[in-house]
Amino acid sequence: MRVLLTAGQAGDNPQLLPLLDGIRVRRDGPGRPRSRPDVVIADKAYSHPSTRQASRRRGITFVSPERTDQIAGRAAKGARGGRPPAFDTELYKQRNVVERCFNRLKQFRDLATRYAKRVAYYQAELTIAAIVLWLR
Numbered sequence: 001m002r003v004l005l006t007a008g009q010a011g012d013n014p015q016l017l018p019l020l021d022g023i024r025v026r027r028d029g030p031g032r033p034r035s036r037p038d039v040v041i042a043d044k045a046y047s048h049p050s051t052r053q054a055s056r057r058r059g060i061t062f063v064s065p066e067r068t069d070q071i072a073g074r075a076a077k078g079a080r081g082g083r084p085p086a087f088d089t090e091l092y093k094q095r096n097v098v099e100r101c102f103n104r105l106k107q108f109r110d111l112a113t114r115y116a117k118r119v120a121y122y123q124a125e126l127t128i129a130a131i132v133l134w135l136r
Contacts, residue, residue, distance in 0.1 A: 001025070002019060002022045002023050003123065003126055003130075004018060004019045004022070005119055005122065005126075011045070012045045012046065013045060013046050013048055013051055016040075016042070016046055016051060020036075020037070020040070020058075020060075021035075023035055023036075023037065036058060036059065037060060038060070038061060039060065039061040039062075039063060039091065040055060040061070040062050040063070040064075041063045041064070041091060041092060041094060041098070042062070042063070042064040042095075043064065043065075043095070044064065044065055044066075044067050046064050047065060047066050047067050047070065048070075049070075051064075052064075052085055062085075063087065063088050063091050063092050064087075064092075065087060065092070066084060066085060066087070071084070101133070104133055105126070105129055105130070105133070108125070108129045110125050111125055111126060111129055
């Protein structure tokens with residue numbers, strides 16, 4: 001679908017919306033490609049009010065557990081803190097597919113150790129590894 005490479009020390013959350021903007025899925029029949037997923041299932045790193053708000057504006061269901069500091073901050077505000085965001089535990093269980101994919105990609109030693117120092121080479125290796133996994 002889409003791969004977006006960043007520096008290792010860069011956070012994941014700021015890259016979520018640019019990643020979603022680059023997704024284009026062809027339709028079976030006529031019409032422009034889909035650019036908006038129905039659901040985004042993410043871990044706690046993406047659980048930020050701005051991310052939830054942006055996905056709500058786009059009409060995307062966002063499933064992510066809330067971080068403990070956000071729970072404590074909402075509790076400290078009392079009634080003004082609002083209610084907790086909706087969390088679908090059954091839908092969140094499907095996230096293991098993504099984690100298993102990352103683990104399978106790590107079996108490619110070049111990817112796991114970041115042997116290729118140039119971004120273009122690393123992205124090419126990642127694309128080839130994804131194709132190999134897809135063809136298996």
